[in-house]
Amino acid sequence: MDLTLSPDQIAFRDELRAWLAANAPAPITRGAHESLPQRFEKLRAWQRRLHDAGWAGVAWPKAYGGRGASLIEQVIFLEEMARAQAPPMANTLGLGLIGPTIIHFGNEDQKRRFLPKILSAEEIWCQGFSEPNAGSDVAAIRTEARLDGDAFIVNGHKVWNSYGWIADWCALVVRTDPSAAKHKGLTYILVDMKSPGVEVRPIRQISGESEFAELYFKDVRVPAANVLGKVNQGWEVALGTLMHERATLGASITILYRRSFDRLVELTRQIRRNGRPLSEDPLTRQKLAQAYTELEVFRLNQMRAVSRVSSTGVPGPEGSILKIFWSEFNQRFQQTAQEILGPYGMLEEGSPHSVDDGAWSYGFLRTRGNTIEAGTSEIQRNIIGHFVLGLPKSY
Amino acid sequence: MQFDLSETQQLLAKTARQFLAAECPMPEVRRILETPTAHDASLHRKMAGQGWTGIAIPEDLGGMGLGMIELAATFEQLGRALVPGAFFSTVALAAPLLATAEQLAPLCDGSQTATAAFIEAEADWNPASWQCAARDNQLTGAKMFVPDAAEAAFLLAAARGNGTLGIYRIAKDAPGLEIIPLKSIDLTRRLYEVRFHNTPAEPIVTGPAAGHAIARALDIATLALTAEMAGGMARVLEITVEYAKARKQFDTPIGKFQAVQHMCADMYLWSESSKSAVYYAAYALDKNLPEAASALSVAKLYAADAYREIGNRAIQVHGGMGFTWENDVHLYYRRAKAGETMLGDNVFHRERLAKLVVDRL
Ligand SMILES: Cc1cc2nc3c(=O)[nH]c(=O)nc-3n(C[C@H](O)[C@H](O)[C@H](O)COP(=O)(O)OP(=O)(O)OC[C@H]3O[C@@H](n4cnc5c(N)ncnc54)[C@H](O)[C@@H]3O)c2cc1C
Numbered sequence: 186m187d188l189t190l191s192p193d194q195i196a197f198r199d200e201l202r203a204w205l206a207a208n209a210p211a212p213i214t215r216g217a218h219e220s221l222p223q224r225f226e227k228l229r230a231w232q233r234r235l236h237d238a239g240w241a242g243v244a245w246p247k248a249y250g251g252r253g254a255s256l257i258e259q260v261i262f263l264e265e266m267a268r269a270q271a272p273p274m275a276n277t278l279g280l281g282l283i284g285p286t287i288i289h290f291g292n293e294d295q296k297r298r299f300l301p302k303i304l305s306a307e308e309i310w311c312q313g314f315s316e317p318n319a320g321s322d323v324a325a326i327r328t329e330a331r332l333d334g335d336a337f338i339v340n341g342h343k344v345w346n347s348y349g350w351i352a353d354w355c356a357l358v359v360r361t362d363p364s365a366a367k368h369k370g371l372t373y374i375l376v377d378m379k380s381p382g383v384e385v386r387p388i389r390q391i392s393g394e395s396e397f398a399e400l401y402f403k404d405v406r407v408p409a410a411n412v413l414g415k416v417n418q419g420w421e422v423a424l425g426t427l428m429h430e431r432a433t434l435g436a437s438i439t440i441l442y443r444r445s446f447d448r449l450v451e452l453t454r455q456i457r458r459n460g461r462p463l464s465e466d467p468l469t470r471q472k473l474a475q476a477y478t479e480l481e482v483f484r485l486n487q488m489r490a491v492s493r494v495s496s497t498g499v500p501g502p503e504g505s506i507l508k509i510f511w512s513e514f515n516q517r518f519q520q521t522a523q524e525i526l527g528p529y530g531m532l533e534e535g536s537p538h539s540v541d542d543g544a545w546s547y548g549f550l551r552t553r554g555n556t557i558e559a560g561t562s563e564i565q566r567n568i569i570g571h572f573v574l575g576l577p578k579s580y
Numbered sequence: 581m582q583f584d585l586s587e588t589q590q591l592l593a594k595t596a597r598q599f600l601a602a603e604c605p606m607p608e609v610r611r612i613l614e615t616p617t618a619h620d621a622s623l624h625r626k627m628a629g630q631g632w633t634g635i636a637i638p639e640d641l642g643g644m645g646l647g648m649i650e651l652a653a654t655f656e657q658l659g660r661a662l663v664p665g666a667f668f669s670t671v672a673l674a675a676p677l678l679a680t681a682e683q684l685a686p687l688c689d690g691s692q693t694a695t696a697a698f699i700e701a702e703a704d705w706n707p708a709s710w711q712c713a714a715r716d717n718q719l720t721g722a723k724m725f726v727p728d729a730a731e732a733a734f735l736l737a738a739a740r741g742n743g744t745l746g747i748y749r750i751a752k753d754a755p756g757l758e759i760i761p762l763k764s765i766d767l768t769r770r771l772y773e774v775r776f777h778n779t780p781a782e783p784i785v786t787g788p789a790a791g792h793a794i795a796r797a798l799d800i801a802t803l804a805l806t807a808e809m810a811g812g813m814a815r816v817l818e819i820t821v822e823y824a825k826a827r828k829q830f831d832t833p834i835g836k837f838q839a840v841q842h843m844c845a846d847m848y849l850w851s852e853s854s855k856s857a858v859y860y861a862a863y864a865l866d867k868n869l870p871e872a873a874s875a876l877s878v879a880k881l882y883a884a885d886a887y888r889e890i891g892n893r894a895i896q897v898h899g900g901m902g903f904t905w906e907n908d909v910h911l912y913y914r915r916a917k918a919g920e921t922m923l924g925d926n927v928f929h930r931e932r933l934a935k936l937v938v939d940r941l
Contacts, residue, residue, distance in 0.1 A: 186582060186583060186584060186585050186586060186589060186649050186859060186862075186863060187581065187582050187586070188581055188582075188583065188860075188863055189581070189867075190581060194581075257581045260581075450937070450938055453938070464938055464939075467931070470930070470931060470934035470938055471927065471930045471931070471934070473934060473937070473938050474877075474881075474929075474930035474931070474933035474934045474937065474938070475881075475930060477878075477933060477937045478877075478878045478881055478882055478930075478933065479882075481857075481874075481875075481878045482853050482856060482857050482878065482882050483853075485853075485856035485857055485860045486852070486853055486856045488583055488856075488860075489583040489584070489856045491583075492581060492582055492583035492584060493583070493584065496582075496584075503852070505845075506848065506849045506852055506853070509845075509849055510849065510853065563838070563842070565845075566838075566841065566842040566845035566846070567838070567841070567842075567845075569844075569845035569848050569849070570835070570838075570841035570842065570844055570845045571841075573845075573848060574821050574835075574841075574844055574845070574848060575821070575825070576821065576824060576825060576833075576835035576836065576841050576844060577825075577832075577833055577835060577836040578836070579836055579837065579838045579841050580838075
């Protein structure tokens with residue numbers, strides 16, 4: 186066990202730290218006069234600046250616009266972003282899930298075509314897995330693709346597609362062989378969202394906003410060259426994406442958590458109850474210390490997982506503990522925040538007296554989705570039970 | 581950067597696991613815990629023969645000269661095997677307070693065991709609350725919850741001379757030393773009340789150095805305790821998963837039922853997360869990082885909750901069997917419960933953490 190950084194890694198960290206100190210913008214959070222698209226464009230501009238300075242895709246190969254460093258540098262990158270309280274990058278799914286899947290399964294043309302624009306935020310990605318009748322049971326999807334010359338014709342309906350409203354590209358899982366067994370007839374294909382026949386309908390979610398959408402595909406022509414991996418072997422590719430989703434989505438989210446925690450501590454110094462600041466109230470201190478403990482244990486789990494992946498190559502089923510941990514922690518943390526803020530915690534964006542312009546009431550509602558997106562907590566526990574602990578499959 | 585144990589460290593852990601499987605299997609644990617002090621001198625000497633008694637003691641003081649990670653890896657295996665007796669109090673509590681080869685020699689070679697006495701009637705781990713008095717090298721006062729005191733060749737006690745804390749050494753046969761056994765939940769680690777009535781004592785460290793020595797010793801003890809917890813909970817998880825695979829109801833292994841399977845998944849999550857926290861604390865302490873103090877509190881309070889909850893689930897998954905004396909789970913569960921308050925309960929550690937992360941002291 187050795188957590189010391191090599192001289193190169195230290196140089197990387199120091200250079201990044203200095204760059205962030207000079208360049209990181211103010212937090213890009215919810216504000217009364219900014220719409221979701223306006224905020225998104227700010228995040229995109231921020232990603233572009235990171236990219237121009239060579240900080241996007243730290244662990245991606247140089248040939249495709251990355252920095253060619255190791256996963257360790259990637260972790261340093263995330264920790265320094267958190268430290269600097271810098272906003273996250275815009276292209277969440279492209280960077281965290283789909284890019285790594287393309288790196289692993291893509292051919293040379295696909296890598297050259299897609300990866301650089303993920304890093305520059307020129308092309309935003311969404312993930313088209315879930316359908317109205319296939320959520321946890323992803324392999325039950327029905328959206329079909331029929332080969333017609335050098336293209337597939339796609340017909341079907343996807344739901345809950347985060348970033349669907351802005352995405353330029355979609356990583357789509359489709360059924361190419363309806364006669365094959367459930368997992369055997371699937372294909373993973375990359376679809377240009379501007380193709381004729383793609384329709385995006387926003388879905389209004391619990392928080393009132395529309396961060397996800399549903400996608401309708403009507404006779405959409407997708408070049409066969411856009412198949413990632415092999416035809417009818419899409420399940421393996423999709424699993425690759427799901428493993429990355431479990432293992433890495435939390436990493437970018439950690440940046441936000443640490444910032445929220447620090448902000449909450451700051452608020453406890455300002456809020457007075459029983460004639461003293463809440464930061465001096467023993468019960469509040471207990472709650473904050475508990476939240477800090479869980480946040481820290483999550484960070485360490487993550488560090489340990491990365492260290493394992495850098496020696497074994499791919500994230501394994503133990504990534505499920507990361508997914509359960511960050512999502513359930515975040516729900517507990519938002520509840521703690523609500524207890525600390527009292528009735529002010531429920532005030533929404535634009536309301537008089539709202540705290541941080543409604544960030545906390547939004548956060549409270551938004552975290553309900555954490556234990557559903559990227560594989561529900563129940564599915565993650567099934568994965569641990571069966572694939573890690575070797576218990577019989579429960580269904 | 582490498583979070584997992586190095587090859588040598590893994591070898592050390594593996595050797596320890598094999599040694600304990602041979603020398604201290606569960607029937608042996610059960611035999612030892614029925615003895616008056618729950619200690620077996622011959623097992624203790626064999627463990628000393630492995631070098632474990634001096635694992636993190638510098639070579640020039642008679643130890644193996646290894647670090648905190650090796651110490652944690654060893655205690656993890658001891659916790660896994662539920663080794664009873666005075667090894668913990670000797671190696672994790674007493675030895676870290678001693679600084680000379682002469683003082684340490686009988687502990688390193690396994691010929692003697694020792695313990696340390698800190699907390700008093702208030703059971704408060706804040707040293708400011710300790711009142712036991714030292715005057716003319718004689719102690720007066722009472723210490724509570726002292727582990728393995730009846731087995732110890734000598735005790736080290738924190739006491740106040742002229743208002744400042746010092747560490748004093750009291751021989752087992754010193755006049756005015758009273759050792760009163762308590763009957764506690766953890767059968768593998770006996771606790772005692774220790775009373776001093778003008779008891780002769782030799783000052784070991786006094787003045788400002790004593791405060792540092794006590795803080796350092798408590799850090800090492802906390803690390804050893806959390807490592808033991810991590811080993812114990814991993815074993816409880818294993819026992820439970822084995823049972824969930826083997827036990828059938830409704831013609832089905834109970835581990836196929838999601839209610840059971842998900843309990844096991846939670847146990848896995850807590851167990852692995854504790855391990856991350858414990859080894860990071862070991863690393864931080866080994867390297868003397870500024871965050872060592874917070875890392876230890878994080879590990880202690882996370883692992884304490886995890887071990888207890890894992891015990892709760894384990895008993896539930898075992899059904900009626902889990903409620904029996906015959907089943908091993910309760911022996912671990914008892915240890916988990918006792919560990920929760922030892923070296924500061926979660927309220928104590930959260931407040932300690934709050935000083936570091938809320939007040940940023
Ligand atoms: C905020 C958010 C963003 C999302 N973004 C995307 C996206 O970008 N792209 C995308 O493709 N999808 C996305 N999703 C969809 C998400 O992946 C699915 O909602 C999720 O997989 C669950 O599927 P479902 O909604 O159909 O629920 P169901 O699968 O119907 O599950 C309902 C309940 O049954 C439980 N359940 C189901 N099967 C089992 C089982 N075998 N054992 C035990 N319990 C079970 C579930 O845990 C859940 O509690 C998003 C969802 C949310 C909430």
